[in-house]
Amino acid sequence: MTLLSSLPRKLRFTIVLAAAASLAAGLCSVGMIAVINRVLATQGAGAARLALPFAALALAVLACRTLASTLFVQVSQSALARIRAQICARFIGAPYAHIEQTGNARVQAALADDSTHVANGLSVIPVVLTNAMVVLGCLAYLAWLSWQTFAIACAIILAGSWFYHRNHRRALVHLKQASAAQDVLHGQFKALVAGARELKLNQDKQHGFLHGALEASLEAVRAARTRGLSIFFVALGFGSFLFFAVIGGVLFAPRATPLAPAVMTGFTIMFLYIMSPLESLLNALPALSMARLAYARIEALGADAEPEAPARPLPAAPFVSVALAGASHRYFHEAENSFFALGPVDLELRAGEIVFLVGGNGSGKTTLAKLLAGLYPALAGEARYNGAAVDPTHLADYRALFSAVFSDFHLFETLLAHDPRDDALANRLVERFQLGHKVSVRDGRFTTQALSQGQRKRLALIVACLEGRPVLVLDEWAADQDPLFKEIFYREVLPELRAQGKAVLVISHDDRYFGVADRVIRIENGQIAQPARDGGAPAQAPQAPPARRHDDALAAPAA
Template identity: 50%
Template structure:
């Protein structure tokens, strides 16, 4: 189903009422024009009979206009919320590799800019419908007054539409380029915030980032959008010129063809009245084009975020004790920018047992984190199989399989709440862990929410460890956890926390460079260029 179809289905009743109100508003405007024209040409003694119809038509115009705009404003915001939740669900359900390929900038642009563009189209839709009805109604009224003037008017509008059509494809091309440039711009905005420390420490780097990188990206978006809107402005000017020429022809037609002044006045008044709605239609056409581009970009992004095949069974209950994981011939390949070639991990044959600490060691780029993500089910193996307590994991069970794991990766994210099911004992358990890791003077937990996350990197990592342990999963992965800790907390981690978790029967995988603690491992696995070289 298309995005527009999805939005229509979610609020079809309100949408129908809003469109109906817009149609009534347009027809009432046409009726008002006809009423004014008749009143202008009515004899003085009959003018009073037009007062009540005039008041009723004005009330109908205002009431229908307010109703349509209010409903479309509501639908616009509801559509914005629906689209953002729709995209967010795809992001959460997408494979990790798909998210990495799509990129943070593209996803943020879809959630922020493209959805807003579609929402703005809904906001302007009542004006588009009303204006279109007014233009069609005025043309119908012209046909009633004079078929010749009607045909000349249609010819003028046709020539204006032809000019718009000739420019339309170029406008779309510029809007698409602007959208692609904006993805890159969002990436630079993210880099500007994430790299604020580095930019402040290097003035010349900050200047080059602003004056070269950011200015170039901003300029590309500005240039492409400006060109598209300039083409639209030229097209709109061409259409307006044709209408003014048409008015001039009607005005000066009396020089060659005898005509009733009252009838000519009616023509001119209809033309002048019709120009505003016609411009309203033309003004909303770029929004329609931008909405089409935004919709296509969102759908292309969602196509990259195809959800994994998952079983529809309820989430499995959390197991308190560890499980045995067997990896048989697992392989996974991806393009490594560092090596400028496809990096292949495996085939890997490995067994992780409950109540056992496995250290995964090796140089940078050897594939340790990739293997950890493969073990955790975040990456899909290209070949081989994974067994849990002797039972193979099927493709549709991969999401259930991931629920066995908690992990603290080197690029971890710390949410401001524990996001666990309500549990009266959760706060007290968290308080015990905070005290154990010497964070109780910095952070407290109330109703599953942290009082602050404004901590050092090492302290944030300790907080992430607490979150992982409170999840109660049977398998825990620590990716270079001790790298940001001082010597005292490294000692606590390796000599106290890991043995404690092992005693609870957890299956533990620890990525580490701390060779002074390697002797504490029950199993030591060394990787080099994606291959296990020793164990």
């Protein structure tokens, strides 16, 4: 799909109108030069008669250029906003495994650099159209003056265009290299911010980062972009030289070009005038080329991943269980340069049950949790809901059963999908989680996130509870909690969640609290290493979850 075809009809109509205004501006500019040449050729004899047409043409150029530029600014900014929205929608609409593979740096480059290059390419279209019309109009006027002048002009333009096109292809190679290097640079920028604390603590690390990886990325972008753009401007300079050479030949070697004085004057004026529009036209081509490359990169983002089907309402049936049956998954482990295989595993979470998932680092705990939650599709086996197999093409429906707080969670500034009734319940939960002295919820927004990691995890759990979904996944949630609230979490919060009928999967290393669980499952090297065992608390019978978004059992005062 091309950029223009992807735009809505209203914007395409605006582009047509702006293009017409640009062409009209170029045509009127040629008319002005023709009037000037006529006055010079007649030595001012018809100046009074031509003054009004000249003024009309000047005003028309002003009006048409202003209209075209204004319209194209609207188009470029609308297209920029639309492209960025499409990038975000395409990114989040792709399968989660593809999202992880794409990475932050590539998406940031698309949103910041590629989309901006596309908008800049649209903004130079009036320059291209106007100056293209000026060049064509000047050539037509030269043909009317003398076919010899027209032939000379065409020969020069063809020679300059051939030289430019030859170098244009070379320049694009370097610009593509610069775009690829820009992705890496965005990753370094992210590392600079995320690792600022570590860099401040260690001057050697700071020096190594600034003068190693970051400097190498900056230099790669600079060198590739400098080479590409330099080739463009060398070609432009050669084209200007050709024009001056021909003008010099006409003026200083009149025997080689026997033209009438009036024709020679018109030829010189036209050539001097055509140089600026032609240079502007060629100067705009790099922006168009970069826009084309950038849009191709945007189109390639997620092109190899089929978007997931949107979630549909689940059947209005009491929640009983979710399960994996013979499910497996694998992914490439860059640190070890090998594939990590999970499964096949069988795992069931029932309503009103707390299951602890334990194991060493790298054993596959988080991968198993993501597989159970439908973030990863099972390469073999299947996911089940209430005993029935889940259609792999509709994992979004299955994911609607889950809320999760992963170890690398993100806490949004607002309660997305906000219900005004959530504020009161959210503030009761804030008090229940001992955060009332630091934060509250107003109009669906946390008053602050300037909290410790453990406190922010409490807010993330509050958000998960407000979603009112029957399955809750907590990945190392208690790792950053102080001893007092860790005790509250295991002894009070988890039992209360069980009492609500939720199925809770807790990834934990806190063996002193394993007795809280109904079952403890150990995983090693991607395999369940021992059968599930009872944790000491009987599982309740399956029951329907409470009414969505209005259960405030957790908001009761701490015992």
